Amino acid sequence: xxxxxxxxxxxxxxxxxxxxxxxxxxxxxxxxxxxxxxxxxxxxxxxxxxxxxxxxxxxxxxxxxxxxxxxxxxxxxxxxxxxxxxxxxxxxxxxxxxxxxxxxxxxxxxxxxxxxxxxxxxxxxxxxxxxxxxxxxxxxxxxxxxxxxxxxxxxxxxxxxxxxxxxxxxxxxxxxxxxxxxxxxxxxxxxxxxxxxxxxxxxxxxxxxxxxxxxxxxxxxxxxxxxxxxxxxxxxxxxxxxxxxxxxxxxxxxxxxxxxxxxxxxxxx
Numbered sequence: 131x132x133x134x135x136x137x138x139x140x141x142x143x144x145x146x147x148x149x150x151x152x153x154x155x156x157x158x159x160x161x162x163x164x165x166x167x168x169x170x171x172x173x174x175x176x177x178x179x180x181x182x183x184x185x186x187x188x189x190x191x192x193x194x195x196x197x198x199x200x201x202x203x204x205x206x207x208x209x210x211x212x213x214x215x216x217x218x219x220x221x222x223x224x225x226x227x228x229x230x231x232x233x234x235x236x237x238x239x240x241x242x243x244x245x246x247x248x249x250x251x252x253x254x255x256x257x258x259x260x261x262x263x264x265x266x267x268x269x270x271x272x273x274x275x276x277x278x279x280x281x282x283x284x285x286x287x288x289x290x291x292x293x294x295x296x297x298x299x300x301x302x303x304x305x306x307x308x309x310x311x312x313x314x315x316x317x318x319x320x321x322x323x324x325x326x327x328x329x330x331x332x333x334x335x336x337x338x339x340x341x342x343x344x345x346x347x348x349x350x351x352x353x354x355x356x357x358x359x360x361x362x363x364x365x366x367x368x369x370x371x372x373x374x375x376x377x378x379x380x381x382x383x384x385x386x387x388x389x390x391x392x393x394x395x396x397x398x399x
Contacts, residue, residue, distance in 0.1 A: 155370055169364045175368060177347070178341075189266035193267060201274075234337050240256070257338055261346075262337065262346065265334045269327075274322075278316060281312050285312075329376065330350065335351055
């Protein structure tokens with residue numbers, strides 16, 4: 131029974147994930163690596179990767195800072211509205227990215243709640259890079275929080291309380307006790323948020339109206355455009371790079387963590 135379950139699980143993952151990725155890789159390189167390189171070094175393609183990378187970097191930094199703070203707030207404190215805050219953190223997981231993008235347009239667009247005030251100050255959010263960042267932040271919001279919260283609940287508060295009794299202030303306690311305890315949860319959350327940010331399409335498509343080539347077009351929007359234009363090589367090449375980047379992040383963090391844990395345990399001995 132155990133081997134049957136393993137076979138079913140591996141087969142399911144293979145058919146769902148590995149086979150499609152293999153087909154994309156096969157289609158990408160069927161005309162040679164030189165053609166792939168030519169497609170990836172196209173000026174429009176390079177700019178799309180730059181926009182995607184910058185947006186993902188901004189989103190990851192924002193969500194990491196926010197995620198650590200909110201996780202500590204949810205686990206270490208009891209206050210009115212705590213359950214509502216936890217629910218709101220999970221909201222991006224249940225809301226369609228298209229709906230999220232549309233909501234951002236209603237709030238930050240030129241006819242939205244804050245749009246006229248932002249325009250008067252000379253700031254444009256929708257159909258500009260800030261809108262891409264907002265959309266990316268929204269869709270990747272819960273990933274860091276949901277990695278950190280279980281770890282904080284597991285480690286408890288004994289060490290933090292001891293540090294406080296010994297005279298450590300809040301920053302010292304966080305820096306020396308809390309952060310080392312949750313560092314791998316933060317790392318996994320960052321990797322997941324990065325992978326989600328790199329591959330975001332729906333919300334970004336709405337807030338940029340599909341993106342303008344050379345200005346606000348992300349890689350995912352470019353893939354859709356090129357595939358619609360029957361430029362399959364460019365679409366496959368860009369898709370493969372995004373998939374490879376996400377897989378590489380996960381593989382690296384998976385390899386590093388056990389090695390680090392092993393060193394830590396050896397030092398304790």
